[in-house]
Amino acid sequence: MELxxxxxMANLIKSARDYLDSxxxxxxxxxxxxxxxxxxxxxxxLFEVAVDRNFHWFxxxxxxxxxxxxxxxxxLVPALGSVYTIGPSFRAxxxxxxxxxxxxxxMEIEFPGGFDDLLAEIENxxxxxxxxVVKANGKIGLSKENLERLSATPERFPKINxxxxxxxxxxLGIKKEWGDDIPSEQEQLLVRYHDxxxxxxxxxxxxxxxxxxxLEVEKFFxxxxxxxxxxxxxxxxxxxxxxxxxxGAAARVHEAxxxxxxxxxxxxxxxxxxxxxxxxxxxxxxxxxxxxGSVPHAGCGFGLxxxxxxxxxxxxIRECVSFLSNKENII
Amino acid sequence: MELxxxxxMANLIKSARDYLDSxxxxxxxxxxxxxxxxxxxxxxxLFEVAVDRNFHWFxxxxxxxxxxxxxxxxxLVPALGSVYTIGPSFRAxxxxxxxxxxxxxxMEIEFPGGFDDLLAEIENxxxxxxxxVVKANGKIGLSKENLERLSATPERFPKINxxxxxxxxxxLGIKKEWGDDIPSEQEQLLVRYHDxxxxxxxxxxxxxxxxxxxLEVEKFFxxxxxxxxxxxxxxxxxxxxxxxxxxGAAARVHEAxxxxxxxxxxxxxxxxxxxxxxxxxxxxxxxxxxxxGSVPHAGCGFGLxxxxxxxxxxxxIRECVSFLSNKENII
Numbered sequence: 001m002e003l004x005x006x007x008x009m010a011n012l013i014k015s016a017r018d019y020l021d022s023x024x025x026x027x028x029x030x031x032x033x034x035x036x037x038x039x040x041x042x043x044x045x046l047f048e049v050a051v052d053r054n055f056h057w058f059x060x061x062x063x064x065x066x067x068x069x070x071x072x073x074x075x076l077v078p079a080l081g082s083v084y085t086i087g088p089s090f091r092a093x094x095x096x097x098x099x100x101x102x103x104x105x106x107m108e109i110e111f112p113g114g115f116d117d118l119l120a121e122i123e124n125x126x127x128x129x130x131x132x133v134v135k136a137n138g139k140i141g142l143s144k145e146n147l148e149r150l151s152a153t154p155e156r157f158p159k160i161n162x163x164x165x166x167x168x169x170x171x172l173g174i175k176k177e178w179g180d181d182i183p184s185e186q187e188q189l190l191v192r193y194h195d196x197x198x199x200x201x202x203x204x205x206x207x208x209x210x211x212x213x214x215l216e217v218e219k220f221f222x223x224x225x226x227x228x229x230x231x232x233x234x235x236x237x238x239x240x241x242x243x244x245x246x247x248g249a250a251a252r253v254h255e256a257x258x259x260x261x262x263x264x265x266x267x268x269x270x271x272x273x274x275x276x277x278x279x280x281x282x283x284x285x286x287x288x289x290x291x292x293g294s295v296p297h298a299g300c301g302f303g304l305x306x307x308x309x310x311x312x313x314x315x316x317i318r319e320c321v322s323f324l325s326n327k328e329n330i331i
Numbered sequence: 332m333e334l335x336x337x338x339x340m341a342n343l344i345k346s347a348r349d350y351l352d353s354x355x356x357x358x359x360x361x362x363x364x365x366x367x368x369x370x371x372x373x374x375x376x377l378f379e380v381a382v383d384r385n386f387h388w389f390x391x392x393x394x395x396x397x398x399x400x401x402x403x404x405x406x407l408v409p410a411l412g413s414v415y416t417i418g419p420s421f422r423a424x425x426x427x428x429x430x431x432x433x434x435x436x437x438m439e440i441e442f443p444g445g446f447d448d449l450l451a452e453i454e455n456x457x458x459x460x461x462x463x464v465v466k467a468n469g470k471i472g473l474s475k476e477n478l479e480r481l482s483a484t485p486e487r488f489p490k491i492n493x494x495x496x497x498x499x500x501x502x503l504g505i506k507k508e509w510g511d512d513i514p515s516e517q518e519q520l521l522v523r524y525h526d527x528x529x530x531x532x533x534x535x536x537x538x539x540x541x542x543x544x545x546l547e548v549e550k551f552f553x554x555x556x557x558x559x560x561x562x563x564x565x566x567x568x569x570x571x572x573x574x575x576x577x578x579g580a581a582a583r584v585h586e587a588x589x590x591x592x593x594x595x596x597x598x599x600x601x602x603x604x605x606x607x608x609x610x611x612x613x614x615x616x617x618x619x620x621x622x623x624g625s626v627p628h629a630g631c632g633f634g635l636x637x638x639x640x641x642x643x644x645x646x647x648i649r650e651c652v653s654f655l656s657n658k659e660n661i662i
Binding site for chain 1: 334345362363365368378380386388396410418433615635653654661662
């Protein structure tokens with residue numbers, strides 16, 4: 001527990017919230033003990049919840065700790081417009097190193113709008129945070145170097161698509177194939193190539209598309225396919241200096257039929273079945289949009305500890321949480 | 332998921348937060364997967380966390396879902412002054428009825444100050460919430476009756492101590508003994524006796540005091556004994572119309588020696604030992620105040636669903652959550 005980090009967290013939440021309030025977002029509170037629909041970012045890192053060793057305490061249903069509140073927010077967009085939530089995300093990460101936590105704060109937003117609106121909204125939030133920190137630095141005490149870097153945050157960030165990112169990495173001397181994942185060291189290479197400022201990597205390969213090869217890249221099932229770029233989804237990762245992948249963003253599928261089809265074809269779904277889950281875990285969301293319809297919308301999740309890494313210029317995420325939670329340490 | 336409740340939650344969080352911001356509180360994010368120090372409100376209703384059925388995944392330590400963030404806030408008061416957090420509280424409540432949830436939102440505050448300051452702070456927060464709802468009612472649509480009741484919220488609430496409450500209940504025809512718990516129906520009797528507006532019940536019996544009889548009343552171990560009323564602690568419950576006990580509040584013990592003594596003598600501690608816990612679960616907090624000292628301080632937790640019951644005039648808590656979580660229902 002380091003005071004500078006605690007103060008930074010308070011400051012960045014306030015700046016982000018003030019921005020979202022100014023755009024008429026509604027703050028939502030979402031459940032954190034959930035069925036698989038709140039736990040489906042990466043089904044391999046699920047925490048399970050029990051009472052007196054009983055894993056079926058909830059009316060014979062398995063209960064997990066939420067990795068995301070995304071679907072709960074998406075369900076409210078048609079009625080409320082722009083919505084957000086701030087709260088814990090839980091991942092049973094087996095590594096207790098400079099990049100992994102078992103619990104971290106995530107700010108998630110969803111709103112009626114398209115992919116370009118989404119990228120602009122992320123740029124606006126990140127700029128609000130940078131301005132807020134610079135303004136309050138009398139209390140926070142960042143180094144001159146970090147302060148100068150944050151003050152120079154551009155209003156708009158370079159956007160390179162996944163295909164371009166792979167080509168650029170090859171050009172920078174990395175051995176790489178199209179379809180590979182981009183690990184964090186290589187993300188930082190791309191950031192340094194772009195003046196050590198935030199960049200977006202956009203339009204990742206669509207995991208539902210038949211590329212006739214196995215892809216390493218894995219993406220959430222309800223990302224919207226890009227009509228102009230067959231085999232790509234309208235997704236983006238915001239890569240920050242130090243923090244690396246700090247925001248995961250996408251335009252969402254809003255048609256129930258397409259959603260069910262993509263869900264059933266996803267790798268995540270196969271793993272869910274293996275864990276004893278079923279399509280019923282998503283029943284509430286599917287029937288909601290079947291019955292009430294949805295609207296085109298987009299959203300993203302901001303990993304707040306990684307944003308603090310960016311602010312502090314820290315390559316170790318353990319220095320960027322108010323209370324450390326990883327496999328080696330809970331309090 | 333009912334839209335009025337979702338809107339009310341957003342509105343009340345904003346009003347409360349605006350008030351706390353105006354008083355220079357710092358917002359803290361606290362861990363929700365914890366050792367026993369974050370789970371000690373009622374050790375009988377603990378959720379346990381596992382990975383692949385392993386309850387010792389965290390470096391051979393048992394992990395629980397937090398019932399309160401109180402000690403994490405208390406640890407920061409000496410350095411930061413007034414602090415607060417908003418987030419989920421988890422209870423494995425076996426009853427899925429009109430009063431029980433397995434997950435609900437709680438707003439917790441801690442600040443350097445005494446018991447009277449604490450009661451005033453709660454009155455200020457509740458009044459800010461009432462004013463905020465009344466002001467925004469164009470969007471929320473409460474009934475005229477609820478609106479009038481909320482508009483008439485007094486600035487200061489009647490304060491009756493536990494001994495007086497028992498006497499009054501006896502006078503109102505209830506069969507009752509000193510030392511008994513006050514169940515929710517009887518709390519509502521006391522509320523109706525006081526113009527159907529919020530009241531405090533204060534100065535509960537000190538569970539550490541030898542009354543030569545078993546008490547039903549159970550209170551958290553670090554509540555500060557009342558010097559002027561031997562055998563009582565400086566605690567208060569805010570009782571709201573409809574919501575019932577909606578805020579639990581107390582001045583805190585801040586001396587390490589007294590804290591350890593009271594912890595070791597608490598019923599809760601005996602249950603913790605039975606569950607395989609030990610004093611080490613509290614080690615981080617005890618060593619922090621041993622090494623760095625603390626200051627006199629006080630704090631409380633606001634149960635937000637119960638406050639929404641008060642706003643809506645709803646006797647069923649299930650109508651007062653954005654997403655329902657109880658033993659019969661998780662999504």
